[in-house]
Amino acid sequence: MNELASVLRGLLKLALLVLTFVLGMAFLFVAIAVVAVSALWSLLRGRKPAIYTTYTQFRQASQAFRQGGAWPGQRPPPVGDPADVVDVQAHEVSDPATKADPRAIERDPPTP
Numbered sequence: 001m002n003e004l005a006s007v008l009r010g011l012l013k014l015a016l017l018v019l020t021f022v023l024g025m026a027f028l029f030v031a032i033a034v035v036a037v038s039a040l041w042s043l044l045r046g047r048k049p050a051i052y053t054t055y056t057q058f059r060q061a062s063q064a065f066r067q068g069g070a071w072p073g074q075r076p077p078p079v080g081d082p083a084d085v086v087d088v089q090a091h092e093v094s095d096p097a098t099k100a101d102p103r104a105i106e107r108d109p110p111t112p
Contacts, residue, residue, distance in 0.1 A: 038050060
């Protein structure tokens with residue numbers, strides 16, 4: 001009886017796996033059909049397909065992130081000489097009120 005139950009369980013798992021695959025492929029084919037019909041419909045009406053316009057907008061927007069690219073409608077920044085970079089040494093700026101009395105901050109009551 002135990003062997004029969006394990007065989008039936010294996011067959012059920014296999015059937016569910018096949019059913020999941022068939023359902024996934026059906027959704028894929030329906031999506032492809034909807035995209036194709038939408039593209040044909042827009043071409044029949046004399047408009048560009050939504051797929052083409054979306055792809056074009058993404059490509060134009062991605063230009064900003066490519067090397068030397070700029071935001072849409074702007075010119076790319078001029079490439080300068082790397083020797084124009086100025087290195088500045090950082091230093092801490094202190095508050096004049098605490099410079100006179102360094103414990104002034106400690107005496108302030110905490111804010112609720």
